[in-house]
Amino acid sequence: xxxxxxxxxxxxxxxxxxxxxxxxxxxxHDAMYWYRQDPGQGLRLIYYSQIxxxxxxxxxxxxxxxxxxxxxxxxxxxTSAQKNPTAFYLCASSIWTSxxxxxxxxxxxxxxx
Amino acid sequence: xxxxxxPTEMTATEGAIVQINCxxxxxxxxxxxxxxxxxxxxxxxxxxxxxxxxxxxxRFSSFLSRSxxxxxxxxxxxxxxxSASYLxxxxxxxxGYSTLTFGKGTMLLVSP
Numbered sequence: 001x002x003x004x005x006x007x008x009x010x011x012x013x014x015x016x017x018x019x020x021x022x023x024x025x026x027x028x029h030d031a032m033y034w035y036r037q038d039p040g041q042g043l044r045l046i047y048y049s050q051i052x053x054x055x056x057x058x059x060x061x062x063x064x065x066x067x068x069x070x071x072x073x074x075x076x077x078x079t080s081a082q083k084n085p086t087a088f089y090l091c092a093s094s095i096w097t098s099x100x101x102x103x104x105x106x107x108x109x110x111x112x113x
Numbered sequence: 114x115x116x117x118x119x120p121t122e123m124t125a126t127e128g129a130i131v132q133i134n135c136x137x138x139x140x141x142x143x144x145x146x147x148x149x150x151x152x153x154x155x156x157x158x159x160x161x162x163x164x165x166x167x168x169x170x171x172r173f174s175s176f177l178s179r180s181x182x183x184x185x186x187x188x189x190x191x192x193x194x195x196s197a198s199y200l201x202x203x204x205x206x207x208x209g210y211s212t213l214t215f216g217k218g219t220m221l222l223v224s225p
Contacts, residue, residue, distance in 0.1 A: 033213070042117075042200060042217035043156070058212070090155055094213075102146070102213055104155035 003027065006091050006105035013078070013085065013112050021076045021108045023091035032074035033092040033102070036060060043090060049074055078110060086112050117216035119201050124222045125191055133186045133219045135201030143204040143211055147175050147186045150198045150218065159186065159199075188221075196223045 004025045013019045025032065031050050035043040045058030049068040063082025068074055074093075078085045091105040116138045125131040137145070144163040148156035160168055162177035162184060174187040188195055198218040204211055 035215075040217075040220075043202075043215040045212060045214065048212060059214075088153075101158045101161065104157075107153075107155050 004093055004103055004105035006108050010109045015112055016080045018077055018079050021089055023074045024072055025093045029093035029095055031094045034076045035090045037088045085110055117201055117203055119216045119219045122220045127191055127223055127225050129191050130189050133199050135184045137182050137203050139203055139205050141206045143206040145177055145184050146202040148200040150200055156200055191223050193223050
């Protein structure tokens with residue numbers, strides 16, 4: 001079945017450590033996104049990518065990094081520079097034209113301990 | 114950048130009708146989505162509007178007025194399972210890139 005797979009579902013990180021969240025899609029979508037959601041809040045855009053080897057900062061990119069070496073993959077690294085990383089992280093993808101639905105992965109819960 | 118406003122919380126009774134409003138200020142408007150999100154889950158697509166008017170899909174309808182920067186989601190015959198957060202999201206295109214920006218969501222509680 002086609003879809004977006006995020007892993008891990010739950011992740012605990014010690015302060016000062018980097019951690020990478022995986023996102024893979026087999027929908028042949030050009031665009032991929034990473035969003036962060038805090039309790040009771042909407043989704044905020046961290047990074048997005050339109051094509052391989054190209055990505056753009058979203059509204060809250062500080063303390064995060066991404067890569068887009070393959071069309072199918074868009075991993076997100078939460079670095080130690082991100083001071084408040086505990087949140088729900090959602091990866092998404094879409095065909096890169098207006099009006100096409102954005103498809104979401106199931107999300108990853110990151111907790112700093 | 115853009116500003117998207119929607120009410121934080123709403124309550125309604127099973128079987129009733131509820132309207133969730135969304136106002137936005139943006140440049141390069143390319144459409145507006147409504148998503149439903151249950152706690153701890155990913156958002157699921159409800160509707161998409163790019164032209165003015167009403168789009169109806171079963172119990173859910175969505176309206177858009179581009180000149181007013183206004184949309185609403187109308188839920189009819191409310192069911193308990195409709196208790197969720199409803200997210201308004203605006204597509205903004207700029208220099209060949211489009212992004213989808215979300216409002217903070219409206220938490221709807223449906224009571225018996």
